[in-house]
Amino acid sequence: MSETQTLHAAFAAKIDAVLDALEAEAVLPAGVARGNVAVEPPRDPAHGDLSTNAAMVLAKQAKTNPxxxxxxxxEKLSTDPLIEAAEIAGPGFINLRLDDSNWLREIEAIAALQGDYGRSTRGAGRTVNVEYVSANPTGPMHMGHCRGAVVGDALAALLEYAGHPVVREYYVNDAGAQVQTLARSAHLRYREALGEDIGEIPEGFYPGDYLKPIGKALADEFGDSYVGAPESEWLTIFREKSVAAMMDMIRADLAMLGIHHDVFSSEAVLQAAGKPEAAEAWLRSHDLVYDGLLEAPKGKVLEDWEAVELPLFRSTRFGDDQDRPIRKSDGNWTYFGADLAYHMQKAEQADELIDIxxxxxxxTVKRIKAAVAALSEGQGKPIPFDVKLVQMVQLLRNGEPVKMSKRSGNFITIADMVEEVGKDVVRFTMLTRKPEAQMDFDFAKVVEASKDNPVFYVQYAHARISSTLRKAAAEGITPSGDHLDLLGVDEMSLVKQAAQFPRQVEAAAQAREPHRIAFYLYDLAAAFHAYWNLGNDDAEKRIILTDNVDLTASRLFLAVQVAQVIRNGLALLGVEAVEEL
Structure with a gap:
C-alpha cells in the first residue's frame, strides 16, 4: 500500500486483483460486472476488520454457489502477508483480519493526505445539480428553510468530496401571486416611509418589519410619484425592486450559515424566455402532452365541479395516479407546468438532479419524478432524479415553545438563530437526525456542555486533542511517526475507527445522506474520549508520559491524525473545528 492510499481503497484493489486472477483461471467469466462488490467493516467488529460480499454477488455469474x-x-487472500486471516461467514461473506502494520500505514496515510483523506473519485466526474432552499422571495429566511438549507449544502459538499462536479442551485419563485402580494405590501411601506399613516396591515399582506427598509428605499428612489398612481403603473416595478431586495436579504441570511449558491434561476426569466412553451411543444411532439378533461380531485365530492379541457401531461405513463395539467383554464402555467420546464432546463446541464x-x-414528488422520467426518455439518457423531503423543526427553549420574532412578524429567522447560538451549532444540529425525521431544536440544549449534545461532544474531542498537544509542547515533546510500532491494542482500536472515514464518505455520498457523517463523527469522538479516559484509571495509558518520549510522540502523532479526520468530517458539514472550548 502506497503512503497516500487509504486502507479501504488498498483492500478493494486487492479483492479486485484476486477477481482478475479468478477470471484468468476461468473460475469467473471474463468481464464479470463487479459494481456491487463492496469492501467495508463488518457490522460486528468481533468478526474481523473488513468484510466483502464479492462471492455473494458474483456467484450467479460464475454459475456456482457463494x-x-x-x-x-x-484461498488466494490467505497468501497475502498483510492479511492475518480470511474466513467465510454465513452463506458466503468473507471476513478479513488484518495485520497491525496495515493500521500503522493508515496513520501515515492520514498524515500524508491531510485534508484530502477520505476524498474519492467515485463520482467519476458526473455533474449533479442540487437545488435547495428555493424559498419564495417574500421574507427573511426562517426556521422552515433552515434544515433544508443545511442538508442541501452538506450534501453538495459531500458529493464534491466524492468526485462529483456539483451545481448548487436556488430556484427563485418570482412569477406567482405571492410576489404580487409582496409588491403591494412594499407599496404600503413605501407610503408609510413618505409619512402616511397606513394603520393596521391588511389581512393577506406581509406584515413583517423587514419591509420597512424596502419601503424607505423605494421612497428615496421614486419620491411620491406612485403614492396615488393606479396599481398598473407601479406593480411590476415594485415587484422587481422588492424581489431583488428580498433576494439580497436571503443571500445575506444564507451567508450567515456559510451557504452560497452557484446559480439563482428565476421563474420569471424562465417564463419570459418561453421555456414552458418550448417544453410543452417538445412534450406534445413526443405524445406526452394532450388536450383532455381534467379529472375531479380523488376522494372529494364537488357539486360545482365542471370538467374543463386542459393540456395534460401523461404522468400516469410514469407511475403517477392521474395525468396532470400544465396550464390553468385561463391559459397561465400551473406550478407543475412551470416546474416541469425548469427541470427540463436543469436536465440539459447535469447528469443527475437532486431537489431538497x-x-x-x-x-408533488410523484408527478415531478414522472416529468423527469419523461425528459430522460426524450434526451436518450437516464437522468437520475431524487427528492429529499425534510421535516419541519420545532423550536424550544428549555422544553418550552419559542415565542415568535418581532423582525419577521410571525416566525423565528435564521439570523435570530445564528446570532444566538452560532453558525456551527445550527449546522451540526440540523444534521444530527435523518432529514425525514421530526426534530426539536432546543436553544438551551444545543449549547449544553455534555455528551448528550453531539455538537459539543465532537468539538470537545478536537479541542481536547489541541489541548493535549499544547501540554506536550510545554514538556518539549512533539508528535512523531518514527516509532509507531510502539502503539498497542488501544491505539489500534482508535485507528480502526478513524480509518472508516473514507468508506463512510463513499457510503454517505452514494446514499445521498450527509447526516451519516455527523453520526460517524460522534462515534469517532466517543472513541477518542474513551481512549483519553483510559489514563484516568491507568497512568501508563495517559497520552503524555514524560519518561517515555518515543511512545508519547507516537500517541501524539495518532491524536493529530484523529483531529485531522474530525476536521475533514466537520468541513463536509460546513462546521469549523475549534482549538479550545
Missing part, C-alpha cells in the same frame, strides 16, 4: 466461490477467494424540499411538498 460458499464455493468464497473458498476460491479465501420541505415535507409539505410530498404530494
Amino acid at each position: 460458499h464455493a466461490l468464497a473458498e476460491k477467494l479465501v 424540499w420541505g415535507a409539505d411538498h410530498a404530494g
Whole structure:
C-alpha cells in the first residue's frame, strides 16, 4: 500500500486483483460486472476488520454457489502477508483480519493526505445539480428553510468530496401571486416611509418589519410619484425592486450559515424566455402532452365541479395516479407546468438532479419524478432524479415553545438563530437526525456542555486533542511517526475507527445522506474520549508520559491524525473545528 492510499481503497484493489486472477483461471467469466462488490467493516467488529460480499454477488455469474466461490477467494487472500486471516461467514461473506502494520500505514496515510483523506473519485466526474432552499422571495429566511438549507449544502459538499462536479442551485419563485402580494405590501411601506399613516396591515399582506427598509428605499428612489398612481403603473416595478431586495436579504441570511449558491434561476426569466412553451411543444411532439378533461380531485365530492379541457401531461405513463395539467383554464402555467420546464432546463446541464424540499411538498414528488422520467426518455439518457423531503423543526427553549420574532412578524429567522447560538451549532444540529425525521431544536440544549449534545461532544474531542498537544509542547515533546510500532491494542482500536472515514464518505455520498457523517463523527469522538479516559484509571495509558518520549510522540502523532479526520468530517458539514472550548 502506497503512503497516500487509504486502507479501504488498498483492500478493494486487492479483492479486485484476486477477481482478475479468478477470471484468468476461468473460475469467473471474463468481464464479470463487479459494481456491487463492496469492501467495508463488518457490522460486528468481533468478526474481523473488513468484510466483502464479492462471492455473494458474483456467484450467479460464475454459475456456482457463494460458499464455493468464497473458498476460491479465501484461498488466494490467505497468501497475502498483510492479511492475518480470511474466513467465510454465513452463506458466503468473507471476513478479513488484518495485520497491525496495515493500521500503522493508515496513520501515515492520514498524515500524508491531510485534508484530502477520505476524498474519492467515485463520482467519476458526473455533474449533479442540487437545488435547495428555493424559498419564495417574500421574507427573511426562517426556521422552515433552515434544515433544508443545511442538508442541501452538506450534501453538495459531500458529493464534491466524492468526485462529483456539483451545481448548487436556488430556484427563485418570482412569477406567482405571492410576489404580487409582496409588491403591494412594499407599496404600503413605501407610503408609510413618505409619512402616511397606513394603520393596521391588511389581512393577506406581509406584515413583517423587514419591509420597512424596502419601503424607505423605494421612497428615496421614486419620491411620491406612485403614492396615488393606479396599481398598473407601479406593480411590476415594485415587484422587481422588492424581489431583488428580498433576494439580497436571503443571500445575506444564507451567508450567515456559510451557504452560497452557484446559480439563482428565476421563474420569471424562465417564463419570459418561453421555456414552458418550448417544453410543452417538445412534450406534445413526443405524445406526452394532450388536450383532455381534467379529472375531479380523488376522494372529494364537488357539486360545482365542471370538467374543463386542459393540456395534460401523461404522468400516469410514469407511475403517477392521474395525468396532470400544465396550464390553468385561463391559459397561465400551473406550478407543475412551470416546474416541469425548469427541470427540463436543469436536465440539459447535469447528469443527475437532486431537489431538497420541505415535507409539505410530498404530494408533488410523484408527478415531478414522472416529468423527469419523461425528459430522460426524450434526451436518450437516464437522468437520475431524487427528492429529499425534510421535516419541519420545532423550536424550544428549555422544553418550552419559542415565542415568535418581532423582525419577521410571525416566525423565528435564521439570523435570530445564528446570532444566538452560532453558525456551527445550527449546522451540526440540523444534521444530527435523518432529514425525514421530526426534530426539536432546543436553544438551551444545543449549547449544553455534555455528551448528550453531539455538537459539543465532537468539538470537545478536537479541542481536547489541541489541548493535549499544547501540554506536550510545554514538556518539549512533539508528535512523531518514527516509532509507531510502539502503539498497542488501544491505539489500534482508535485507528480502526478513524480509518472508516473514507468508506463512510463513499457510503454517505452514494446514499445521498450527509447526516451519516455527523453520526460517524460522534462515534469517532466517543472513541477518542474513551481512549483519553483510559489514563484516568491507568497512568501508563495517559497520552503524555514524560519518561517515555518515543511512545508519547507516537500517541501524539495518532491524536493529530484523529483531529485531522474530525476536521475533514466537520468541513463536509460546513462546521469549523475549534482549538479550545
